[in-house]
Structure formats: structure tokens, C-alpha cells
Amino acid sequence: MVLLILLRHGESLWNRDGRFTGWTDVDLSENGIAEARHAARLLRDGGYTFDVAYTSVLKRAIRTLWIVMDDMDRMYVPVHRSWRLNEKSYGALQGLNKQETAEEYGAEQVHLWRRGYDVRPPPLLWDDPRHPRFDPRYAGQDPDALPATESLHDTLDRTLPYWHEQIAERLQDGKTVLISAHGNSLRALVKYLDAVPDEVIADLNIPTGYPLIYELDEGLHAVRHYYLGNPDEIARATAAVAEQATVPRG
Numbered sequence: 043m044v045l046l047i048l049l050r051h052g053e054s055l056w057n058r059d060g061r062f063t064g065w066t067d068v069d070l071s072e073n074g075i076a077e078a079r080h081a082a083r084l085l086r087d088g089g090y091t092f093d094v095a096y097t098s099v100l101k102r103a104i105r106t107l108w109i110v111m112d113d114m115d116r117m118y119v120p121v122h123r124s125w126r127l128n129e130k131s132y133g134a135l136q137g138l139n140k141q142e143t144a145e146e147y148g149a150e151q152v153h154l155w156r157r158g159y160d161v162r163p164p165p166l167l168w169d170d171p172r173h174p175r176f177d178p179r180y181a182g183q184d185p186d187a188l189p190a191t192e193s194l195h196d197t198l199d200r201t202l203p204y205w206h207e208q209i210a211e212r213l214q215d216g217k218t219v220l221i222s223a224h225g226n227s228l229r230a231l232v233k234y235l236d237a238v239p240d241e242v243i244a245d246l247n248i249p250t251g252y253p254l255i256y257e258l259d260e261g262l263h264a265v266r267h268y269y270l271g272n273p274d275e276i277a278r279a280t281a282a283v284a285e286q287a288t289v290p291r292g
């Protein structure tokens with residue numbers, strides 16, 4: 043049995059403000075820092091450790107990982123960063139308030155942009171300064187391969203090669219792997235691990251800051267998974283993610 047620990051970063055400044063973030067490099071809020079520390083405590087108290095860590099190239103996931111490594115006294119663990127673990131690109135929606143966007147375009151449309159498996163939000167234009175081709179951290183990448191927007195399907199398609207080429211091998215070596223990443227890059231991995239059907243994945247939300255443990259067999263098939271933490275708090279935090287872009291009644 044091998045262990046995989048998935049961790050969505052703590053609350054970011056734009057999570058706090060209810061804004062679409064995607065590939066925007068936004069830091070943790072004070073609350074997000076506390077959530078990361080809480081995640082470390084949950085792991086420590088549960089007797090979990092990890093041998094190698096993977097994260098995105100976005101600071102909310104990296105900083106969450108740093109805090110967990112520091113609080114668990116595992117700063118020495120090897121860390122690998124890849125854009126393939128980045129959040130789903132929210133394209134031209136990045137920076138907009140989710141609730142205001144729902145008021146303007148309708149909650150149904152925004153739900154499709156957020157959760158439709160094959161639905162892409164409006165893209166960033168090629169010359170938009172927010173396009174990742176202008177960002178030095180992607181300088182080594184083919185600019186045509188960098189997303190101007192993504193569906194969850196697109197996110198899965200660019201995450202999976204990294205899983206197969208890098209992460210799976212470590213797990214097969216019997217290492218416990220921690221992945222500190224994002225709501226949608228983790229939803230994509232969960233879809234793959236649990237073979238969640240396209241229409242069902244829309245209802246799956248991942249809260250910030252709660253470790254999600256996967257037990258895998260030797261073939262890396264998921265045997266079971268569970269969150270660490272208080273189930274009522276996790277249920278509330280998960281529901282809050284789902285409801286981020288609803289239009290208030292009345």
C-alpha cells in the first residue's frame with residue numbers, strides 16, 4: 043500500500059475576495075497561512091510523513107508546502123515544481139469577482155465555466171499582458187502550448203503526463219508523495235484516480251487546507267481516500283467552495 047497526500051493550498055487573497063484566480067500568482071491570506079499550519083498539524087497528529095513533494099509554480103501552493111514542511115520539520119525533503127500542477131487557467135475571467143460575474147452572466151453560465159468538464163472560460167487574448175507567454179517563469183515553454191484558458195479536461199490532459207512521468211514512479215518506489223496544488227488541478231487528479239465520470243466531477247469540490255489521503259495499491263489504483271480533519275468543518279468548507287458563485291436571493 044502506498045500513500046499519496048493531496049493538499050489544496052490555504053486560502054489565498056483572491057479566494058478571500060471571491061475572485062477568479064487561475065494562473066494569477068496570488069499569495070496566501072492570513073487565514074490561508076493558518077490553514078496551512080492547521081494542515082501540518084493534522085498530518086503530524088495523524089502520524090503522516092512524506093518523502094518527496096510536488097507543487098505548482100504558483101506561490102499559494104508553494105508557500106503552503108513550505109509551511110507544512112517547516113511545521114513538520116521536513117524542510118530537507120526534495121521538492122519538484124511544475125506548471126503542469128498549476129490551477130486551471132480561468133482565462134479572461136481571472137481577476138473578476140465570482141459573484142458579480144454570476145450576476146452579470148447568470149449563475150448557470152458561471153457554473154459551466156467553473157465546473158463544466160469540457161467548457162472553457164473566455165480566453166485571454168494573445169496580446170493580453172496576463173497571457174502566460176509574457177511571464178518569465180514559463181520562458182522555457184513553447185508559447186503556443188501555454189493555455190489562454192482551460193476546461194478541466196484540458197487541465198487533466200496537461201497534468202496527467204507529469205503524473206505518469208514523474209509522480210507515479212516515486213509512488214511505485216514506495217515513497218509517500220505530497221502534492222500541494224490547487225482546487226482544479228487536484229480535481230483533475232481525483233477524477234483520474236477514482237475514474238469519476240465527466241458529469242459527476244462537476245459536483246466535486248475540494249476545500250482549502252485539508253489533507254486528502256489516498257491509499258493506492260501496487261498498480262497505483264485508489265483503494266480508499268479520506269480527509270484529515272473535523273468532518274463537519276470539512277463539509278462546511280466544501281459547500282462554501284461550491285457556493286462561491288451563486289447569486290444572492292432577494
Ligand SMILES: O=C(O)[C@H](O)COP(=O)(O)O
Nearest residue numbers: 061062063064129156225
Ligand atoms: O482559480 C480560482 O479561482 C480558484 O482557485 C478555484 O476556483 P473555482 O473553485 O471557482 O474553480
